Amino acid sequence: MLRIREDVKDALNSKKPVVALESTIIAHGMPYPKNVQVALEVEEIVRSRGCVPATIGVIKGETIVGMNEREIEFIGKEKDVLKLSTREIPLCTAQKRTGATTVSATAFIAHEVGIKVFATGGIGGVHRNVEDSMDVSRDLEELSRTNIVVVSSGAKSILDLPKTVEYLETKGVLIVGFKTDEFPAFYTRHSGIDIPEVDSEDVIAEIYREKERLSINSAILVANPIPEEHEIEREVVDRWISDALMECNKRGIRGKGVTPFLLSKIVELSGGKSLEANIHLVKNNAEVASKIALALSR
């Protein structure tokens, strides 16, 4: 059971630009009602750039590509929403349940229907205590076998960023910095990790085409740093993160619960400051993703 919204279907048929958006950031990444408001504003940004937004999620067993306003409100408000990585899509649909799609599940579904560009906030990655937990996000594995462009502001330093970048290399995921030569660390523009820089959406479109010619079927991860004026100082972020991680360990939270717990704890510890930064970077990613989608449709 798959439903593609009419305007998304039309755009895909006529090779017009579409930008996929994930729903875990709505259901598990930001508090209600701000989450719904932001999701709708992000869609508006994509539209205003001449692209069609397609927010992806599962509602009562139906996989939806291009959720409408009512559905976005529902997934943002409802308490009993599963967090879906790719493997849990059938678990959710078979039982007619509601689930929000993470980067892995969104990329998978978007690619299935022919969408080439996907905007998000941050991707999952290798967790800091990976030696003990073996916690490596499914996002990385899915990006290694999905031919799609993902625009994100890097990954949060709740993760081990050097290991995350190494893992992506091992798995053959090309990372390019959009007007930066450093992998961005979500709230901050800098991580000290070098990546190749590209300076325009046209170059990214060309890289995508070259990759298709070579039949390399992995993702391009476009690392787009948070705009300078919304960046938060490194020391401040580090404090929130280490406090949040400590609380997470103390409560014995593991597995899928870790990322949502840390995100909401950081919002709490920062008095909402982290949320504001998060919103700005997501919007900025939607803009860049729209430009890339346009370049790919030319």
Ligand code: PSU
């Ligand atoms: N990082 C963020 N915000 C998010 C997520 C990650 O800064 O909302 C979400 C994304 O949906 C991502 C998922 O795909 O968390 C990764 O979860 P996990 O670490 O359990 O793989």
Ligand code: MN
């Ligand atoms: Mn995990």
